[in-house]
Amino acid sequence: MTVKAEILRQLKHDILTLALKPGSRLGETALSERFRISRTPLRDVLKQLEREGYLDVYPKRGNLVSYIDLESVEQIIYLRVTLERDILRNLASRTRPLPPAGVLELGGILERQERIVRSGQDREDFLHWDDAFHQALFALEGRELLWDLIRQANVHYARYRRLHLLERSKMETLLGEHRLIFDSVVNRDAARIDELVQRHLHEDVNAAYLREHFAAYLKLPPLGEPEQPL
Incomplete structure (x- = not known):
């Protein structure tokens, strides 16, 4: 499993199990530090989460875990x-x-x-x-x-x-x-x-x-x- 795939799997798990609650902000800086990955591949992961309905992106607010x-x-x-x-x-x-x-x-x-x-x-x-x-x-x-x-x-x-x-x-x-x-x-x-x-x-x-x-x-x-x- 690639690094991006593992990060995607972990974030999906955290969202589905409510460890990351709806409305939680997923900041690129914090995620980059958590997973020790640069922002470019991390943005690919966040875009995939948005496409699948796990995240909503708001101007000035950033990436938020989608509300149910x-x-x-x-x-x-x-x-x-x-x-x-x-x-x-x-x-x-x-x-x-x-x-x-x-x-x-x-x-x-x-x-x-x-x-x-x-x-x-x-x-x-x-x-x-x-x-x-x-x-x-x-x-x-x-x-x-x-x-x-x-x-x-x-x-x-x-x-x-x-x-x-x-x-x-x-x-x-x-x-x-x-x-x-x-x-x-x-x-x-x-x-x-x-x-x-x-x-x-x-x-x-x-x-x-x-x-x-x-x-x-x-x-x-x-x-x-x-x-x-x-």
Whole structure:
């Protein structure tokens, strides 16, 4: 991996995990000293981050970590709800048995998430297994390519998910919803799928929690301008 690629990877990681908060200024001098690299290659890295939505560049203010755009988040959630609803319906409506290996994999993931919740371990670890749970469902339906497309979703959605995990009870809630989804698929209860997917993926985007606790992280309309409904 080249030096520029490593710096790009590290800055993306810091932004996605909220180590660099939205609105943080990424000054060229400080970054040059941190990574011991000249400004010319560093500017290439910053331009790439801007192109991918990690940074916004403002006159006289410089490079700022982008604020989380809830409109962009809503569109990714709409995509996920649409895809996962159909995938789970299909799985729960199958006449032939689900592959035992896939069912065992899902059960193992739920056990890992439960251990994380009980021990209060790293939320990043929980998020990893959250992704693994949904990926396994897509794989059962032979839709791995669609999951890969979702995983390429933008920086706004990735940080939105992490903000919600800062709420103390959120991991327990997600684990409980995963168990309900698992039971519905295994027990062929397709009638519950729509409600479960809507609750699991879409309900939070309208919640007041983010606006109450993390308004400084969000891209919100200027004062006096009404928000667009999500």
